[in-house]
Amino acid sequence: MTKAGLIRLALIAVLLGALEVLVRIGRIDALTMQAPHKMLLDLYAMLASGKLNKAIAKTMGNAGFAFVIAVSLGVISGLMIHRMRRVRETLDPLFATYYAIPVFAFYPLLILLLGLGDAPQIFIGVMLGFVAVVVNTLNGLDRVPRVLLKTARVNGMNGLETALKITLPSAAPYILTGAKFAVAYSLIGVIGAEFIMSTGGMGYEISFAYNNFDNATMYPLIIMILVASISINMVISRWEKSLLKRRGLQ
């Protein structure tokens, strides 16, 4: 592990240790915050009982679905927009201000349009993740060296072949950066939507536990979401780093 990684780990350990001490000596009210060891014990008990498996599966499934749609649509849209200069010029300012839009404000409208099922939550996850993928795909495509495109033409490759064999592999590290954002945004979108108006999922369960002072459920669920999001991000980061290293960029 690098020195920076060790310092990072030490910092997290110090913060968790401080929280543990502060809760144990009563400086932080146990009704507000649990000691970290208690959160872990509750998480174990929750997973062992299986009582929230359905909620976990629903949230992770919807977030995963939103992620896949956001990445697929984002990459395809990025490729298409990159080929259309005028469309790009029109959309670029909109992409730049996109995240100023409070997407959750559209939730009632989405329920009217898509019904009460999982669709509105998935849709919000896609809405949040999609633009991050498009923007990073465009960034990657902008950096594909012109000489590689000339090589594709000399080899008689059509647009699809050029995209699959030249431009997308060349832009892959940037697309992975977009995918990394899409993981976080898909989870935020789905869980946020479950908080607002849903009858199931981790967001709903956290909200329900919060309203009933059920810390033994709320904190383990929060930990699970954190661990899932960070783990997926770390896997993609590693992949991204190995691609950059292979290209001598790191």
Added chain:
Amino acid sequence: MTQPHIRLSDVEMTFSRPDGVGEDIHALGPIQLDLRHGEFFAVVGPSGCGKSTLLELMIGLTNPTKGTITFEGQPINGSCPDGIGVVFQEDASFAWLTVRDNIAFGLRRMALDRREQDERVEQALAMMGLVEFADVYPSQLSGGMRQRVCIARTLVTQPRLILLDEPFGALDQQTRLLMGDEILSLWRKTGATIFLITHALDEAAMLADRIGVMSSRPGQLIDIVETNWPKDRDSRIVENDAFGAVTARLWRSLRVESMKAIGKKDAQA
């Protein structure tokens, strides 16, 4: 009389200004040129004279505004014909593929059985001195080695005409001389026609059978110099007394054009 390998007849290229305001830019031509089968032809010219535009026309990346280009008797229209290979000045290696996969890239698109493809790749690796680097990525190689990968990628498709666009432009002088030796050796082994674009007079004088000198924009061929070197030459040709005479003649033809290219309007021969 034998048919030329590639023929440029009254080729001209004019570009519209990007903002659409003002006169069009007459970049090139008219150019008449016949390349003989198996010859090594080099083109030298001042910066911005249209050397690279000429190459792009010859590989069908751009269509000429006027005139025609034929390769082995067939007109080139908007796509690169089979039998032509190109090595660009910029690093065109694929960073995400190993050296071996880079070299095999063009072959994978050809109707050849896998064994034949693998054999050709191994031959190209050996020919370019890349055997021990076959499984590394281009980022682990020097600029010269990466350019060798690109040359090998072109060679495996066994082109009958190889176009080189300042392929050694980014290399130091010693490496350029040695790469020149390798190109000459490949030329003899493959029997291909080679068309080299370079800004280095000594490189052109060392490598080519004939050297075309281009004027400043609009680029036209103002002189063609025959070197009369033996086919089995190498970089030691620079020691030959006639080498100085060839480079001197090239410079005599090029000096005024180069001065024009940098804006010296009172340029005189």
